[in-house]
Amino acid sequence: xxxxxxxxxxxxxxxxxxxxxxxxxxxxxxxxxxxxxxxxxxxxxxxxxxxxxxxxxxxxxxxxxxxxxxxxxxxxxxxxxxxxxxxxxxxxxxxxxxxxxxxxxxxxxxxxxxxxxxxxxxxxxxxxxxxxxxxxxxxxxxxxxxxxxxxxxxxxxxxxxxxxxxxxxxxxxxxxxxxxxxxxxxxxxxxxxxxxxxxxxxxxxxxxxxxxxxxxxxx
Amino acid sequence: xxxxxxxxxxxxxxxxxxxxxxxxxxxxxxxxxxxxxxxxxxxxxxxxxxxxxxxxxxxxxxxxxxxxxxxxxxxxxxxxxxxxxxxxxxxxxxxxxxxxxxxxxxxxxxxxxxxxxxxxxxxxxxxxxxxxxxxxxxxxxxxxxxxxxxxxxxxxxxxxxxxxxxxxxxxxxxxxxxxxxxxxxxxxxxxxxxxxxxxxxxxxxxxxxxxxxxxxxxxxxxxxx
Numbered sequence: 001x002x003x004x005x006x007x008x009x010x011x012x013x014x015x016x017x018x019x020x021x022x023x024x025x026x027x028x029x030x031x032x033x034x035x036x037x038x039x040x041x042x043x044x045x046x047x048x049x050x051x052x053x054x055x056x057x058x059x060x061x062x063x064x065x066x067x068x069x070x071x072x073x074x075x076x077x078x079x080x081x082x083x084x085x086x087x088x089x090x091x092x093x094x095x096x097x098x099x100x101x102x103x104x105x106x107x108x109x110x111x112x113x114x115x116x117x118x119x120x121x122x123x124x125x126x127x128x129x130x131x132x133x134x135x136x137x138x139x140x141x142x143x144x145x146x147x148x149x150x151x152x153x154x155x156x157x158x159x160x161x162x163x164x165x166x167x168x169x170x171x172x173x174x175x176x177x178x179x180x181x182x183x184x185x186x187x188x189x190x191x192x193x194x195x196x197x198x199x200x201x202x203x204x205x206x207x208x209x210x211x212x213x214x215x216x217x218x219x
Numbered sequence: 220x221x222x223x224x225x226x227x228x229x230x231x232x233x234x235x236x237x238x239x240x241x242x243x244x245x246x247x248x249x250x251x252x253x254x255x256x257x258x259x260x261x262x263x264x265x266x267x268x269x270x271x272x273x274x275x276x277x278x279x280x281x282x283x284x285x286x287x288x289x290x291x292x293x294x295x296x297x298x299x300x301x302x303x304x305x306x307x308x309x310x311x312x313x314x315x316x317x318x319x320x321x322x323x324x325x326x327x328x329x330x331x332x333x334x335x336x337x338x339x340x341x342x343x344x345x346x347x348x349x350x351x352x353x354x355x356x357x358x359x360x361x362x363x364x365x366x367x368x369x370x371x372x373x374x375x376x377x378x379x380x381x382x383x384x385x386x387x388x389x390x391x392x393x394x395x396x397x398x399x400x401x402x403x404x405x406x407x408x409x410x411x412x413x414x415x416x417x418x419x420x421x422x423x424x425x426x427x428x429x430x431x432x433x434x435x436x437x438x439x440x441x442x443x444x
Contacts, residue, residue, distance in 0.1 A: 062377065062428035064384035067395070067421050074402075075414040152286075159288035160385065170290055170388075183302040187295055191287065198286050 005185050009176060016169045017193045023086065023166075024155045024197075027093030031154065032147070034094055035101020042102065043109050053102070060099035066160050068092050073164045089161045093154060100150045108143030109135060141212050148205035155198060169193050227412045228419065233401050237416075240397030241423055247311060247393070248380045251318035255379070256372065258319065259326020264356075266331045277327070284324040289382050292317045297389045310391035314383070322379055329371045333364040366442045373435035377428040384424070394420055 038053040060068075069092045072083060083091065112135050120130035162171035169190055176186035228234050266277045284292070297313040300306045308316075337360055345355040387395040398416040405412045 058429060058432075059425060062381075062432055063421050063424045064381040066384040066387075067417065067424060070395070071414075071417040071421055075417040078411040078414040156288040159290040160388070163388070170294070173294060177298055183298050187299055190291055190294065194287060194291055202286060 001188065002182065002185055005180070005182055006189060009172075009185075010189070012172050012176075013169065013189050013193050016167055016172045017197060019166065020155075020158050020161075020168055021197060023089050023093065023161065024158050026090050027097055027158070028151050028154055030090065030094035031097025031101045031150070034098030035103075035105055038098060038102035039105030039109065042106055057099040057102055060095055061103075065092055065096045065157050066163065068095055069160065069164050085164045085166050088164050089158075089166055092164075093157065096157065097150065097154045100153065101147060104143045104146035104150055105139070107146060108139035108141075111142040112138045144212055145205075145209045148208065152198065152201060152205070155201065159194075225415050227401065227405050227409045227415060230405075230409075236397050236401065237394060237419065237423075240392065240394035243311075243391070243393040244380075244383050244386075245427070247314055247318070247386065247391075248383045251315050251322055251383075252376050252379055254315075254319045255322025255326050255375075258323040260330050262323055262327030263330020263334065266327060267334055281324045281328055284321055285328075289317065289321055290385050290388065292321060293385060293389050310386060310389045313389060314386040314391060318379060318383070321382075322375065325375050325378075326372065329368060329375065330364070333368040333371070334360055336367060337363050370435045370439035370442070373431050373438070377431050377435075380428055380431075381424065394423065 038057065041049045041053045042057075044050075069088065072092055073085070073088045076083065116134055116138070117130050120134045121127070125133070158168065159170050161168045162174070173186045173190040177183050228237075262277065265273065266281075268274070287295075293314060296317050297308065297310065300308050300313065341359050341363070342355055345359045350358070383393070384395060387393060387399075398420050402412045402416050
């Protein structure tokens with residue numbers, strides 16, 4: 001292990017890791033919003049929109065991100081839609097994550113007993129009030145572990161962004177291996193970088209999950 | 220849609236080549252899935268053992284594999300084995316190794332979860348009836364666990380199939396690479412080929428994974444009651 005080499009090139013990794021974190025952050029936030037919208041459309045069975053959301057969810061859940069990115073980055077320019085690398089990466093991540101988040105929200109909403117909504121309505125609350133004050137808080141508690149798992153999944157999926165010409169961690173590692181044959185050092189830094197990004201998220205989510213279990217309701 | 224780029228698919232043996240590429244993808248998936256399911260069941264049962272050392276080792280293995288992106292694992296095995304062990308693993312072998320390591324970890328955790336979700340009373344009642352440990356597993360725990368396990372295992376299978384798309388990045392000639400070759404060769408005659416080829420590959424993955432997800436969702440609903 002050549003520590004000088006590691007010190008010398010650690011800045012490259014730092015930059016790449018920051019890029020990963022930035023894209024993952026925007027992607028997760030976007031997925032949450034898209035997922036919440038799709039989840040609500042599906043739950044309230046809004047005509048037409050509900051079918052569209054259903055098709056979108058199935059398409060996105062059953063295809064790999066890599067192919068989605070190839071389509072966005074190399075396919076769409078052929079019909080005049082040219083996306084920047086970063087836009088493309090974020091769009092791909094949101095397209096993929098939206099469906100996973102929608103399913104997490106839906107399972108959360110479905111876990112709330114129907115009697116909760118009926119009780120709210122009988123107390124004279126409007127449908128919107130029932131959703132925001134009664135159903136959503138309970139559903140969110142149930143959905144958090146799923147959402148957390150999806151967030152980690154999405155961060156891991158960012159590792160394919162080198163294919164849309166982003167200088168991400170994989171790209172840096174591959175470059176260093178190709179240029180200097182420093183396989184050990186490059187791979188070591190790669191693993192360490194992902195651990196630095198993912199371990200804290202994973203630990204925080206474990207704690208959050210444990211706390212929410214205490215905040216259980218009904219039983 | 221300047222020129223009907225879809226005709227690129229019908230030119231020469233392009234479609235056949237694409238399907239052959241898909242065959243490589245599928246065969247790597249099938250081998251990895253079968254091995255992972257078998258090893259995963261073993262790992263899941265081993266993880267139920269109370270020995271702290273075994274627990275620690277399996278836990279460490281599981282957490283490391285699960286937290287690393289699969290592409291990182293592919294790089295580790297593909298580049299790492301060449302450098303240290305002097306093995307010239309083809310991309311195919313390296314990817315099967317990685318997917319089996321990863322699939323075993325995920326499957327093991329599913330098996331453990333399914334076994335643990337069965338109430339302790341079941342085991343205790345079995346013991347009270349004088350069944351041996353093997354009999355308790357065979358007649359009581361496994362039949363109940365299987366119902367919880369199968370839908371989740373099927374979802375894992377679709378995840379593994381989707382993840383095999385990554386192997387193009389370590390140089391395996393599968394469906395994506397074949398598609399890229401077709402696009403390259405048609406660069407001048409059919410500039411919009413990329414749209415169509417990637418679109419077709421997109422739907423190929425969908426056609427394979429969607430039925431499996433559908434059945435998994437159905438089974439989950441049926442067996443819940």
